[in-house]
Amino acid sequence: MSETKPTAGDFFDLPVNTSHLPPKEKRSKLLQALLDMDPNLSFDDPLENDMVLNMGPSHPATHGVLRILLRLDGETIINAMPELGYLHRGYEKIAENETYHEFITHTDRLDYLQPLHNNVAYILAVEKLLGIEAPPRAQYIRTMLSELARVSSHLVAFGVMAMDVGAMTLLLWCFREREKIHDIFDIVVGARFTTSFTRIGGIAQDIQDDGIAAIKAFLDQFPERQNEGERLLNRNRIFFDRCRHTGVISGEEALAIGLTGPNLRASGVALDLRRDAPYLVYDQLDFDVITETEGDSLARYYVRLREMEESVKIIRQCLEKLPQGSVHAHEPKKVLPRKERIYTRMEELIHDFMIVNFGVNPPVGEVYHAVESAKGQLGFSIVSRGEGHPWRLKIRSPSFCNLQALPRLLKGHLLSDILAILGSLDPVMGEADK
Amino acid sequence: MGLESALGEGYITTKLDALIGWARKNSLWPMPMGLSCCAIELMSAGDPRHDISRYGMEVMRFSPRQSDVMIVAGTVTYKMAHVVRKIYDQMAEPRWVIAMGACASSGGMFRSYSVVQGIDQFLPVDVFTAGCPPRPENLFNALIELQKKVGTSSVLDYRDRKEPIILS
Amino acid sequence: MNPVIEKVVHTLRERMGDAVEEVRVFRDDVIVVVDRSVVVEAATWLRDNDECPFPLCEDVFGIDAYTRTKRFEVNYHFFSLAQHVRIHLKVRVEEEDAQIPTITGVYPGAGWYERETYDMFGVTFTGHRDLRRVYMPEEFEYYPLRKDYPLMGIPGALPLPKRG
Missing domain, CATH: 1.10.645.10 (Cytochrome-c3 Hydrogenase, chain B)
Structure with a gap:
């Protein structure tokens, strides 16, 4: 993948509070981890673009407070990243x-x-x-x-x-x-x-x-x-x-x-x-x-x-x-x-x-x-x-x-x-x- | 009586507050914010034995925009509190909140670094329910008390900040 | 001690030499204390040996011993499906240099446990592909299961939404 191509992260402006992060890091680590899982994906054709969908933590089918960040191509799941800790009670x-x-x-x-x-x-x-x-x-x-x-x-x-x-x-x-x-x-x-x-x-x-x-x-x-x-x-x-x-x-x-x-x-x-x-x-x-x-x-x-x-x-x-x-x-x-x-x-x-x-x-x-x-x-x-x-x-x-x-x-x-x-x-x- | 007899058949006279309060209290749609153990008892409340439908409040809506009362069922952690608040903000007014169980009311048995010690720190709560978890009957009690409160509150200022109801 | 485990411990000692620091037995639980430099080698051998393979990594967790030297300990539990026995490894590290090579290359299932140990104790696992916090929010600065972290937390460490 050449460096001039846009990366997946450039397409998503997620409403994550990033004020505490360095200015270059505009994404949450969770999203970054999801994107890192498949770095060879390119984004030439806009019709082939995938999307990131957030599921949970308040979703009737996640059996509680599980959050899953999904990377989708159409309806197919390319990658998924579960996020826990919403019920971490110590x-x-x-x-x-x-x-x-x-x-x-x-x-x-x-x-x-x-x-x-x-x-x-x-x-x-x-x-x-x-x-x-x-x-x-x-x-x-x-x-x-x-x-x-x-x-x-x-x-x-x-x-x-x-x-x-x-x-x-x-x-x-x-x-x-x-x-x-x-x-x-x-x-x-x-x-x-x-x-x-x-x-x-x-x-x-x-x-x-x-x-x-x-x-x-x-x-x-x-x-x-x-x-x-x-x-x-x-x-x-x-x-x-x-x-x-x-x-x-x-x-x-x-x-x-x-x-x-x-x-x-x-x-x-x-x-x-x-x-x-x-x-x-x-x-x-x-x-x-x-x-x-x-x-x-x-x-x-x-x-x-x-x-x-x-x-x-x-x-x-x-x-x-x-x-x-x-x-x-x-x-x-x-x-x-x-x-x-x-x-x-x-x-x-x-x-x-x-x-x-x-x-x-x-x-x-x-x-x-x-x-x-x-x-x-x-x-x-x-x-x-x-x-x-x-x-x-x-x-x-x-x-x-x-x-x-x-x-x-x-x-x-x-x-x-x-x-x-x-x-x-x-x-x-x-x-x-x- | 006096005025109605003058108006003829088909009219009633009442206060707008009373009419709208009556309509509101009998069409409460809960948003089940099921977080932990209490969510299981919330599900039990809907089962054939307890049958929440008897009270006209069984239309559980997982979409906050369609619901009137949020039942916070379970332990709220600091990480989850932001999500709960976001969902509460998405609910259309008028809206009410029931803190179901000890955890939601006060942190309960979880005195630790990650648990919010009572959701009233970031949400206005209308009814606090005791129990860990409350039996379904206790939840119904909370809903009935909430109905009474909804029925008697003012339309224009429904949130006139009456003291929250604390059920023990 | 179970004869099968005794043999495994014996072979581990032979292969690792001085890197096996100590063998503790308590209520039939065998804990082999090894140096962190051989933990991957030991895990690989445990998984692949012919006599008593341990294909399941049950748990990885940290302990804050709260001592001046070697403050943090990390325990590994392995289970053998063929012999139905368990062996426990233990690695001890200094507070200033709390780093352990990851065993996710051997047991992929250890990935989240190592993340959890990092989240709770701040022990880093070198070579881990995805070492993020697993329970606490990612902007959280402390390690809650350390003994010097108070039970009720530090006020203001975790923000709450405003009540309005």
Whole structure:
């Protein structure tokens, strides 16, 4: 490209406040990064000019506050540049200033489609750091409820993806099912949405008979309801045409770019931490790892559908095997004592005072623990210096890494395919932005 | 009564304020500014169980130019605040704002460097709603309270800066 | 320690020599502290070796150790699909010379994580093609996750629109 030719940036006068930048830099770094991705493009023929289109951060189909800067040739996407940070809430800084118990509430708001799963993921990392383990009954309840959370997350993915490509009914049906799961949480946990259910060494309270009955009632009717929803889409020509062969990514590429969860399994890589690095009680349960080979939007959709069936299977097994016993580990210096004992016994009162005011004081060290959440691999790295609060807490959020594949997936597709691709990736910005 | 009987059938007498307020309050179109967790509860408010349509406010418009009330649902960061303000500026008057949830009202549990501690720092807010996130019923309560406020405000000076409604 | 990981660590020590500064084991998590000059070589070997390849780079993140020397640490997590084990690398750098060669040539997925580390700690990754801030606005001057940055931020560092 000769130097006299105008560059793409000369055509765009973007309303970006550039007063703080050097006068030659008239463009935002985001735009510059987008333009830099393809420097060999020339602009001789005005009819061949491409345009830059901004999508988001307030757009109904970006699943939150994702912003994508698109470079279009007609309707074809030449390049895309996602921009994050519109929901950056500073979790990691907050964690450094709170005790381990206090941060449980914050994990709810990470991936807000499945709050309970985040609670479990975080508490498992803390328990690994402390070197304790919850009793079997607590582990089974955690497994059961996190699978319910997975179903509720996949339901949103299912419904929202359908809505994005034009099938509004399904969203309403999925939310009807989600309300039933919220009702179960209301009974078992005491909150319908932000659960904060886990505690170090156990769970907040034991599950009662009415909770078990509610879960059973849900499981009995759910497969039929799911089937009802599937029938709307699985033989739908419009849906198929929009999703098949869009956003194709091969298994090697997906691994290299760091995709995890259903998005990776849709490309034929059978990585599921529930089976490969078992935590909770998954090694005692029987379930399949769902994979598809095509790696397109439709494959990702199918993986999520089949995973909901597997989750139902897992919950049924948990209900059958649910052991009796306590739901709190016997670690007086680390596990919060029961409220009724605090009021009546000196020992528990002292422990409660120490844990609440000074924290659990884990040993010095660094741990990493990851679980398979509905979005992918959700991991917490904790660096402890022996104090009541973490020295550093890093959240390895699956949505962040899944979004990284977006430019690669969007390239060469039509503008309207963004919805099918983004819906099938199923990112949650609360988690991606942290 | 007096005047209407003199005018004959088909006339009513009322204050213009009352008539326009009545019309306005029953045709509120929300702009769902869904930012984070509260947006999911906002979606739940539209689901078959809660059914926001019962209150005549279900016409969610993602285009700011077609909407009357902005429901700021979620945590507003400093980076996002400029976008929220820009969208608010694009809305046609008269316009109202509901701060849904603790984050939008006060920063909530996120006391950190990147979160705006309450959207009233850059937006005039009409109703603050408590909850993290508020249950859909709580959002309906906010909308009903807003309807009352809209119905009783003056036409010429609809934003006569009454104190914002704080729901707990 | 897991025998597979033990072998990997042993081979890493052999290949890298003194560049492997330390091996820490805590709760079965193995952290290999290496010099920044060999991080790309180590990552390449981890990805390509035959015995226990690590094709997935799970995470890259910074730690502000807040010490006089070697203030910043950067951790890398790698996962092996064949053996289902993890290995963690750690690189330590000085505050004045916070530069690390990028591993995006080996693991493209590390790109955004390195951007995040740059955004939060100001550690630069030499050779990274697109090293911009990922979360904070690009005109922001500070690095928020450093320990000397206050939790509530510095007033005026991030502008707000006017209320009117």
